[in-house]
Amino acid sequence: MATDIESRRDAILTAMVRVVGRKGYDPTSVADVIEEAGTSRTTFYKHFDDKHDCFLAAYERMVDQVFDTIVAECDGERPWVSRVRKGLETLIQIFALEPELARTAVVEVAAAGADARKLHWDAVNRFKGYLEAGRELEPGKELPEQISVMAVGAVSGLIFDELVAGRAEQLPELMPDLLFAMLVPYLGPGAAADEMRRAAQAA
């Protein structure tokens, strides 16, 4: 019974992510979500106060799932550059396979109000945490305090542009550029360009 209730809640959360990614946050209604989830209005309101409450839960769960997938794909023993490349590849593959999820995660969250933006900044900080180890590559090098926030912003800005243009499926083609954007603040242009060329050859 508990599992059934949980799976209905999960179905609603999944539906919220899909519908918002397809229609946009503002135009999405509870009716759209319950239709997508194949459930009833009663069930929806058993789990959530309103659309916004459901969106926040859906966004939080989506971020956790994306991070869990990335962490599972990235071997902690690998060198930092290799982990960054694999993590970025994994993220891009998720977004390319699930464009609606990508658009909800990167574009539509801004329309869902201050609470949703806070979740977005929390997600940025989680990515930032993974990048911070890049500071240790050359201990004497003076890197900016805010380098990791801006590196995340550089990559998310390019992804944002592709999603707004409706090109989620083409994101893997942008992998060399995304990798360069993420690595250049830490490695400098020469080493970042080498990694970019390797990524282009691998593609």
Next chain:
Amino acid sequence: MRERQRGNEFPHAFEAAFARLQVVVEEAYVSQAAWPDQVAGAIRAAFDFAATDPAVADLLTNEALARGADGLVRYQRLVDFAAGLLRPGRDLTPDGALLPKTLEHSLAGGITLLVAQRVDQDKANELPDLAPDAIQFALTPYLGSVEAHLVAQQPAT
């Protein structure tokens, strides 16, 4: 919490704010002779602008992103403007032609995200102190980390 623009007021408010920002940034940019100093001056001016008027900075970033298709197009013009100021850096490096064509948009996106985050967290007053970080970030792909760091640490003129 900053007061947000009503739907029909947003386009005019955005354009007025964007025009003000462009004037401030372009004046700072052309007041310097060398391109790295031009970028440094422009970033300092933009960060001072955001710290002085966080509501306007919020309008140009977080609010624009929340406004659907119209807001997204306007926000992308803001990023295009910033990217255009960085592009001459390609001429300063022998490997300029090898840099990814998306580089300037990624740098502008990174700096804009830093501003949007600080403004949204009511920490816009910290931005002037963060300008050197953004300057080094913007210049590193063209000058390398060491030279970019030196430019970033120079006092504002």
